[in-house]
Amino acid sequence: MRDGVRGLLARRFDSEALRAAAGTPGLDRALWRELGAAGFFALRLPEADGGVGLGLPEAVLAFEEAGRVLLPGPLVASHLAAGEVAGAAAGETVVAAVDGGLVEWLAEADIVRGDAEGARPLRSVDPLTPLHRVPADTTGGAAAGPADPVAVLLTAAEQLGTAGRTCELAVQHARTREQFGQPIGAFQAVKHLCAQMLVRTEVARAAVYAAAVTAGPADIAAARLLADEAAVRGARDCLQVHGGMGFTWESEVHLHLKRAWVRAQRTGGATESEELLAADLVA
Amino acid sequence: MDLSYAPEEEEFRARLRQWLAKVLPFLPPKPSPGDWPARRAYDLGWQRMLYDAGYAGLHWPADAGGRGATPTQHLIFLEETEKAGAPYVGANFVGLLHAGPTIAAEGSAGQRTRWLPPILRGEEVWCQGFSEPDAGSDLAALRTRACRDGDDYVVSGSKIWTSHAEVADWCELLVRTDPGAPRHRGITWLAMPMDAPGITVRPLRTLAGSAEFAEVFLDEVRVPVANRVGEENDGWRVTMVTLSFERGTAFVGEVVACRRVLGELARAAQQNGQWDDPVLRRRLGRLNAEFRALWRLTQWNVSEAEAGGGVPGVGGSVFKLGYSHARQELYDTAADVLGPDSLDLGRPWMLERLSSLSYTIAAGTSQIQRNIVAERILGLPKGR
Known part of the structure; x- marks a missing residue:
């Protein structure tokens, strides 16, 4: 399953495609249908309903892969819509959703779930995620109700992908870039940044994979917090390791950081998860 | 990630729980921390009880007098003894976890016969x-x-x-x-x-x-x-052979204990009003996330070791870096819960706060661990 998704993404959305997409953003409908054909959206639907019949653990692996390559599009919303919105499972219908006061890909989607009344476009920080802001009085934090735990977990899986990928990119750069006559990765200051990236990634991985097995609310909240941190800080450190190149548009590093920021805002931000985990201690 | 236990592992857990419930009420009183001879006697006494019940050297190979238990059974043993409040390994630490396994792996037949049984029986430190x-x-x-x-x-x-x-x-x-x-x-x-x-x-x-x-x-x-x-x-080689002997189980009991302390902290905060501070509350929530993840990482490392895949000596560095930091953060948060009372070493957790400072130093400083992770896992070059 994981290899299948990884293979498809390597073929259809490699680093070059990612950089090209950043210049000319837009949803690749053909790729969306290929994802549908590969079962990305129908993964958790029962086979009787035309789905793949797998569970959350497999979905988490697929979303981790999508997160690694920064696959653009409303992936979580469309995955959750499979079986509920006609054509979503097959990748024929692109489904967006109101989430955390924002809507990703509103203009490009065929269907928007939730109340997007009065939504206005933002100048999105992430060139690969067009965003609309929904007026607070129609979605309002608490009024929107608690976040769908599956959406929280799949987003965490994407963040895990980014955490792993940014660690790899930093290590690759640190091994090849030379200054003062040696690879910069031989300097402990750089080495230790990379080591901490791996530590955060592996701790987050344990949390995300465990939450996929138990599907418990506290486990999912933990996965979210640790994966957000691993992704955002990983992308920041990756940028730092890349030095001046990391500050350029040409390098893909900024795209990882910006997407990590976007995902961290999904499903109500970190506060709700922290409060849930605090309440769990005295339950 | 497989989080389930096999039926024989659950049976092992149930028998262990039964035994702990039976014997723990009859333990002698804990000796005072400064009384070394009494501590020795207490720790050896507990080891003898384990020996008589068939739990001594659980993770030692059978041909060294151990039980040849799987890493998962060892994890269950450490988890359950901690939860039941059983004594720690204490004075038996080096014998059971390093010197003994080294002799078992590298010693002659005569050396094994001379030194291993007294360690298991709780006779020599x-x-x-x-x-x-x-x-x-x-x-x-x-x-x-x-x-x-x-x-x-x-x-x-x-x-x-x-x-x-x-x-x-x-x-x-x-x-x-x-x-x-x-x-x-x-x-x-x-x-x-x-x-x-x-x-x-x-x-x-x-x-x-x-x-x-x-x-x-x-x-x-x-x-x-x-x-x-x-x-x-x-x-040097003789020593290093056993460094990965713990197979990921080194901190099992401690992580279980930290999760218990975290719950106690939350309840103490509820009682003294600090719970109304959202910053503190959310900090506790975040610690809950970290210790849940560290527990999963432990289970995972152990099952990897069991499958013969992972090298806990190296994967252990990743865990230790995360854990030592989280433990210090836990006890710093305990100080925040206590407020001015955190300056009183007679209060709970405040001595542990001091001892937690050694965790980023002992058994390889965090800086050394980061070098190990960077060079042996990530493949970064050695520096000059």
Whole structure:
């Protein structure tokens, strides 16, 4: 399953495609249908309903892969819509959703779930995620109700992908870039940044994979917090390791950081998860 | 990630719980922390109880007198004994977790017969003579000299950070036997009887106020050549063979304990009103996330070790970096819960807060661990 998704993404959305997409953003409908054909959206639907019949653990692996390559599009919303919105499972219908006061890909989607009344476009920080802001009085934090735990977990899986990928990119750069006559990765200051990236990634991985097995609310909240941190800080450190190149548009590093920021805002931000985990201690 | 346990593992857990419930109420009272002979007697007494019940050397190979338990059974053992409030391994630590396994792996038949059964039966205490004042993180720089004289080595030098030295019967000692060889190739592993003439033990007071360690000074101490495990000058390899012996289980009991403390902190905060502070509450929530993840990572490392896949010695570095930081954060948060009372060492958690400061130093500093992770896992080049 994981290899299948990884293979498809390597073929259809490699680093070059990612950089090209950043210049000319837009949803690749053909790729969306290929994802549908590969079962990305129908993964958790029962086979009787035309789905793949797998569970959350497999979905988490697929979303981790999508997160690694920064696959653009409303992936979580469309995955959750499979079986509920006609054509979503097959990748024929692109489904967006109101989430955390924002809507990703509103203009490009065929269907928007939730109340997007009065939504206005933002100048999105992430060139690969067009965003609309929904007026607070129609979605309002608490009024929107608690976040769908599956959406929280799949987003965490994407963040895990980014955490792993940014660690790899930093290590690759640190091994090849030379200054003062040696690879910069031989300097402990750089080495230790990379080591901490791996530590955060592996701790987050344990949390995300465990939450996929138990599907418990506290486990999912933990996965979210640790994966957000691993992704955002990983992308920041990756940028730092890349030095001046990391500050350029040409390098893909900024795209990882910006997407990590976007995902961290999904499903109500970190506060709700922290409060849930605090309440769990005295339950 | 497989989080389920096999039926025989659940049965093992159930039997262990039953036994703990039966014996723990009849334990003698805990000795005072400063009374080393009493601590020795208490720890050995517990080991004897484990031996009689068939739990001694659970994770040791069967041919060394152990039970040959799987890493998962060992994890269950550590989890359940911690949850039940059973005594810690204490004075048996070095014997059960390092010296014993080293002898089991590298010792002669005679050495195994002489030294292993008393460890399992709770009759002899071992301490560790590795670190020296000038050989800490850089252990291979050790300088304690051993010169051959007939059937003995004559050993002079000093060791530091030696736990239980005051009450130990034996010391697993690393000495330099060939100063001319490359550093790692001139080291030898010896079992030194702690009652030999020429040994001076000086307790070392830690910042927590107690003497948990000692310095050990060696002045022409005679150690029989027969007490050498492995070949002369092969001691570095002999020592490293068992470093991954714990197979990911090193901190199982502690992580369980930290999760319990976290719950206690939350309830204490509810009682003293600090719970109304959202910053503190959310900090506790975040710690809950970290310790849940560290527990999963432990289970995972252990099952990887069981499958023969992972190398806990290296994966253990990732875990230790995360855990040592989280433990310090836990006890700093305890201080925030207590407010001004955090300055009172008579309060719960405040001595543990002090001892938690050693976690980023002992058994490889965080800086050394990051080098290990960067070089051995990530493949970054060694620096100059």
